[in-house]
Amino acid sequence: MIDTLTKKEIKEPRITLVGAGPGDADLITLKxxxxxxxADVVLYDALVNEELLEFAPAHATKVYVGKRSGDxxxxxxxxxxxxxxxxxxxxxxxxxxxGDPFVFGRGFEELDYAASxxxxxxxxxxxxxSIGVPGxxxxxVTHRGLSESFWVVxxxxxxxxxxxDIYEAARSRATVVVLMGxxxxxxxxxxxxxxxxxxxxxxxxxxxxxxxxxxxxGIVDTIVEVVEEKKITSPALIVFGDVxxxxxxxxxxxEFYDIVxxx
Numbered sequence: 001m002i003d004t005l006t007k008k009e010i011k012e013p014r015i016t017l018v019g020a021g022p023g024d025a026d027l028i029t030l031k032x033x034x035x036x037x038x039a040d041v042v043l044y045d046a047l048v049n050e051e052l053l054e055f056a057p058a059h060a061t062k063v064y065v066g067k068r069s070g071d072x073x074x075x076x077x078x079x080x081x082x083x084x085x086x087x088x089x090x091x092x093x094x095x096x097x098x099g100d101p102f103v104f105g106r107g108f109e110e111l112d113y114a115a116s117x118x119x120x121x122x123x124x125x126x127x128x129x130s131i132g133v134p135g136x137x138x139x140x141v142t143h144r145g146l147s148e149s150f151w152v153v154x155x156x157x158x159x160x161x162x163x164x165d166i167y168e169a170a171r172s173r174a175t176v177v178v179l180m181g182x183x184x185x186x187x188x189x190x191x192x193x194x195x196x197x198x199x200x201x202x203x204x205x206x207x208x209x210x211x212x213x214x215x216x217x218g219i220v221d222t223i224v225e226v227v228e229e230k231k232i233t234s235p236a237l238i239v240f241g242d243v244x245x246x247x248x249x250x251x252x253x254x255e256f257y258d259i260v261x262x263x
Contacts (some may be wrong), residue, residue: 011040011091015083015114017107019100019126020044022133024209025051032124039094041086043079047098047235049210061090076106080113087119100128104154104179128152130177133208134239137215139247141175146242149174155181155188155238162187170195175241182206182236185224192220192240201244201253206236217249 021027101107114121141150151169202223206214218226
């Protein structure tokens with residue numbers, strides 16, 4: 001007797017790391033959307049806009065795995081194991097990560113873990129908040145005559161301390177973009193003050209590119225008070241540099257200090 005039972009389709013395991021961009025769902029790449037449309041499983045982070053899940057097939061399993069500053073619903077090790085388990089049992093896993101997977105996204109750790117199981121994996125870059133969010137506020141990270149380079153630095157290391165790179169960055173003339181540093185803002189501004197940069201323009205942007213976006217503009221001496229006044233909190237990034245002077249809200253600040261200097 002011929003067995004006519006339909007066998008379940010066996011799908012080859014594969015993983016795609018997709019950068020979802022800084023928050024606005026429209027800022028994901030076309031290639032990222034194409035990957036989502038072929039997903040059997042989507043593992044997504046806290047900073048990912050959940051509107052993007054609508055682009056995954058109806059049958060796809062969507063799994064929230066947390067991971068944001070101060071909220072690690074899953075450890076990185078747990079996420080790695082989930083990613084492999086779903087790939088082996090379901091097929092195509094899209095690992096959807098906020099911003100770009102390789103800018104403080106621990107993307108290579110996941111890529112490396114997939115390789116240890118000989119599971120094919122690819123990376124689809126995303127717009128990093130470190131460049132995209134200031135840009136949407138008309139703050140270029142480089143600008144002729146103001147900044148010839150830029151640093152992107154984590155505000156807090158695994159040990160909970162301010163990154164040593166911030167001390168080095170504060171000595172430079174470059175634009176300094178600090179991610180995951182809002183809770184260390186007072187400590188970070190003290191580092192810039194010790195380098196004599198009390199009047200350096202600073203911007204703090206919360207939830208950039210989303211409807212919840214908030215912006216605080218000031219200088220090193222005042223930015224902590226401005227952030228407290230505007231009740232800005234995580235997720236937020238900090239931009240130190242003369243390029244912040246190009247923001248429309250900075251002009252009244254400049255005029256005020258010009259008057260004080262003349263007086």
